[in-house]
Amino acid sequence: xxxxxxxxxxxxxxxxxxxxxxxxxxATGMREVAAHAGAPRGSLQHYFPGGKEQLVGEAVxxxxxxxxxxxxxxxxxxxxxxxxALFAAMAAQWTEEYDRDGFAAGCPVAAAAVDRAAxxxxxxxxxxxxxxxxxxxxxxxxxxxxxxxxxSADLAMLMISTLEGAILMARAERDVRxxxxxxxxxxxxxxxxxxxxx
Amino acid sequence: xxxxxxxxxxxxxxxxxxxxxxxxxxATGMREVAAHAGAPRGSLQHYFPGGKEQLVGEAVxxxxxxxxxxxxxxxxxxxxxxxxALFAAMAAQWTEEYDRDGFAAGCPVAAAAVDRAAxxxxxxxxxxxxxxxxxxxxxxxxxxxxxxxxxSADLAMLMISTLEGAILMARAERDVRxxxxxxxxxxxxxxxxxxxxx
DNA sequence: TCGCTACTATGACCGCTGTCATAATCAGCC
DNA sequence: GGCTGATTATGACAGCGGTCATAGTAGCGA
Numbered sequence: 001x002x003x004x005x006x007x008x009x010x011x012x013x014x015x016x017x018x019x020x021x022x023x024x025x026x027a028t029g030m031r032e033v034a035a036h037a038g039a040p041r042g043s044l045q046h047y048f049p050g051g052k053e054q055l056v057g058e059a060v061x062x063x064x065x066x067x068x069x070x071x072x073x074x075x076x077x078x079x080x081x082x083x084x085a086l087f088a089a090m091a092a093q094w095t096e097e098y099d100r101d102g103f104a105a106g107c108p109v110a111a112a113a114v115d116r117a118a119x120x121x122x123x124x125x126x127x128x129x130x131x132x133x134x135x136x137x138x139x140x141x142x143x144x145x146x147x148x149x150x151x152s153a154d155l156a157m158l159m160i161s162t163l164e165g166a167i168l169m170a171r172a173e174r175d176v177r178x179x180x181x182x183x184x185x186x187x188x189x190x191x192x193x194x195x196x197x198x
Numbered sequence: 199x200x201x202x203x204x205x206x207x208x209x210x211x212x213x214x215x216x217x218x219x220x221x222x223x224x225a226t227g228m229r230e231v232a233a234h235a236g237a238p239r240g241s242l243q244h245y246f247p248g249g250k251e252q253l254v255g256e257a258v259x260x261x262x263x264x265x266x267x268x269x270x271x272x273x274x275x276x277x278x279x280x281x282x283a284l285f286a287a288m289a290a291q292w293t294e295e296y297d298r299d300g301f302a303a304g305c306p307v308a309a310a311a312v313d314r315a316a317x318x319x320x321x322x323x324x325x326x327x328x329x330x331x332x333x334x335x336x337x338x339x340x341x342x343x344x345x346x347x348x349x350s351a352d353l354a355m356l357m358i359s360t361l362e363g364a365i366l367m368a369r370a371e372r373d374v375r376x377x378x379x380x381x382x383x384x385x386x387x388x389x390x391x392x393x394x395x396x
Numbered sequence: 397t398c399g400c401t402a403c404t405a406t407g408a409c410c411g412c413t414g415t416c417a418t419a420a421t422c423a424g425c426c
Numbered sequence: 427g428g429c430t431g432a433t434t435a436t437g438a439c440a441g442c443g444g445t446c447a448t449a450g451t452a453g454c455g456a
Contacts, residue, residue: 007404022311022316023313023316024222024223024224024313025222025225026222026225026313027224027313027317027446028442030443030444030445031442031443031444033361037428040403040404040405041404041405041406042403042404042405042406042443043403043404044444045445045446046402046403046404047403051445052443052444052445052446057367061253074390096221103315103316104316105316106311106312106315108364111312111314112311113304113367113369114252114304114308114309114313114366115221115224115225115309115312115313116373117301117304117369118220118221118301118302118303119221119225124372127370128372130370131367131370131371133433135225138338141264151216154379154382154383155383156307157364157367157375157376157379157380157383158360158379158380158384160363160367161363161364161366161367161376162356162360162363162379162380163361163363164361164362164367165358165359165360165361165362165366166355166359166363166365167329167330167362168308168311168312168359168363169311169355169358169359169362169363171311171315172311172315172322172325172326172329173326173329174322174326177355178355178359181352181355182356182360183354183361184352184389185352185353185355185356186248186356186387188387189383189384190389206433227412227413227414228413228414228415229412229413229414238434238435239435240433240434240435240436241433241434241438242414242415243415243416244432244433245432245433249414249415250413250414250415251430357444
């Protein structure tokens with residue numbers, strides 16, 4: 001998560017995502033987001049006239065795009081071009097963060113889903129869209145790695161589901177073992193789906 | 199989730215779990231819990247002198263025990279005594295609820311993890327304990343179904359991780375497909391782990 | 397200089413939250 | 427009846443939440 005000097009608007013969206021993934025949507029205040037972004041409070045109603053709903057929606061969308069873009073970069077850097085290696089790379093991003101910075105934060109998309117799925121349909125739709133933005137390039141990557149087109153989408157869904165759940169458990173237990181375990185256990189299944197070696 | 203006429207204390211814990219799994223921890227107020235349980239407001243500070251932290255902790259613990267107990271019942275009722283059938287039964291509980299009552303609620307343990315993992319260490323520990331309370335009988339059931347003892351714990355972790363993630367996605371997308379998909383995709387892997395048929 | 401637009405500043409409002417203090421009521425038992 | 431402890435009732439409090447209203451400033455083209 002690079003922190004380049006973009007405009008204040010983008011910084012606020014980024015800060016919102018960061019705070020949401022740590023404390024959840026409801027515990028993240030608008031004033032807190034502005035302060036964290038080093039942005040003036042008055043800019044909130046200027047850039048986000050739709051209020052918190054809009055800000056949270058954009059933060060979720062940002063996170064979805066971020067996750068989607070990372071897929072391509074993971075694929076490029078794989079030592080072994082296999083689905084299991086891709087999954088391992090996705091999980092490694094989390095184990096590295098947890099080893100480095102502690103277990104303070106989880107996935108902002110998951111946080112928004114938990115806190116807003118029942119109460120805010122716009123955010124709920126943004127969460128669904130974010131999952132799609134994440135899943136689509138992952139499925140394409142699987143196809144490129146030799147997984148039949150008919151299975152790629154389902155395996156992508158399995159991978160993201162498993163990863164999200166493992167993040168949840170790892171954070172609760174303050175231990176990366178859930179992440180390393182699911183990587184180890186799921187790997188063979190993913191590689192067995194390859195019919196045409198890349 | 200039966201609603202027997204237990205004491206007001208237990209009803210409040212149960213109501214807390216229900217409200218938390220729908221709206222998250224932070225959006226669930228103490229007064230709301232009492233009202234939902236049909237309990238007097240004054241009973242809150244009587245039964246839960248530890249405040250919201252205690253109430254949420256007990257709700258999470260309750261949910262963990264509930265999930266753990268269901269495992270044994272699922273195993274009893276399996277038409278085919280296989281790990282994949284057990285996993286399917288666990289997921290079916292969610293697809294049935296979503297088909298019947300809509301996608302209003304998720305898992306209370308996951309909700310508590312998202313909302314409190316970073317801010318409330320007592321609740322965070324309760325979440326971790328709840329996962330253990332859930333995972334342990336599941337691992338034992340897998341062993342009873344013929345999975346080698348060394349793999350049971352890891353597969354139980356994989357199953358719960360995947361299920362939690364699928365619940366998240368299903369709720370966001372208002373579609374049970376994530377649940378049915380992970381059941382279909384993970385099933386063969388689970389059954390392949392059986393070395394000694396039950 | 398004027399005017400216009402983009403952005404910032406600030407204070408107020410109302411509603412809600414968790415918590416506490418205090419008192420009333422009730423159940424059971426001597 | 428009268429005492430005792432468990433339960434309930436109620437009001438207050440201080441804090442924070444998102445949002446709005448209003449005014450101010452900065453930059454820039456004409």
